[in-house]
Amino acid sequence: MNSGCAPSEALLLVSPAMLIMKIHHIQLSASYDIYASHILKNPKWNAQKNKKVFGHCARLHGHQYRAIVTVAGKINSESGMLINGYDLDALVKKHILEYLDHHHLNEADPFFKTHLPTAEWIAVFIFKKLKNKLPKNCKLTKVRVYETPNLYVDYPN
Numbered sequence: 001m002n003s004g005c006a007p008s009e010a011l012l013l014v015s016p017a018m019l020i021m022k023i024h025h026i027q028l029s030a031s032y033d034i035y036a037s038h039i040l041k042n043p044k045w046n047a048q049k050n051k052k053v054f055g056h057c058a059r060l061h062g063h064q065y066r067a068i069v070t071v072a073g074k075i076n077s078e079s080g081m082l083i084n085g086y087d088l089d090a091l092v093k094k095h096i097l098e099y100l101d102h103h104h105l106n107e108a109d110p111f112f113k114t115h116l117p118t119a120e121w122i123a124v125f126i127f128k129k130l131k132n133k134l135p136k137n138c139k140l141t142k143v144r145v146y147e148t149p150n151l152y153v154d155y156p157n
Contacts, residue, residue, distance in 0.1 A: 027141065028082045029070040032092055037062040038105040038117040065119070066146040067096070067126055071138045083138050095129045119147040123155035 038061070040054040050058040069092060073082050099109050105117035111128075115121040123145040131140045146152040 024074045025072065026075055026082055027070055027072045028085075028088075029068050030085065030088050030092070032067045032069070032097060034065040034067055034097065034101045035062065036065060036100055036103055036105050036108070040116055040118065042116065063147055065100075065122065066152075067092075067122075068142075068144040068146075069126070069130065069140070070142040070144070071134060072141045073138045076137060083135060087135075091130065091133050095133055096126050099129075100125075119145045119151070119153045120155070123153050127155050 038057075039059065040057040041050045042053070045053070047058075069088070071083060071088070075082055100122070105112055105122070108117075109125065111125050112121070115125070123143045126145070127140060127143045130143075134140060142154055142156065144152055144154050
């Protein structure tokens with residue numbers, strides 16, 4: 001069926017500007033290194049069970065964690081950004097790095113008095129601390145925490 005338009009005329013019905021306007025939802029991820037120590041020891045268990053479950057992690061040790069924070073939302077039409085990277089960095093520094101980086105996680109925050117500082121609980125901690133601190137056009141969608149280069153957790157998954 002012929003629409004009455006030549007092929008080149010049909011392509012002009014959707015301009016590049018219209019295509020750009022339709023792309024308004026985006027995700028942005030930023031990565032942060034956290035150097036911290038911890039001990040994985042359940043106080044309800046004896047030393048033998050802690051050693052069996054946690055191995056060498058039942059002793060004081062440290063990690064170079066990597067936390068990746070992912071936010072999503074609409075691109076600001078004036079700035080062309082979802083969030084300024086400097087602003088996100090400042091939020092993460094104030095609400096996360098000040099508590100965790102170069103600290104002993106078991107004592108870093110009251111949260112870790114009731115939750116063992118595993119990569120899983122660190123991801124939950126970061127998510128809960130950041131989720132209400134972002135600008136209204138941004139939503140925290142995921143926190144990924146690497147405990148080692150080969151082991152990471154995502155929250156929420």
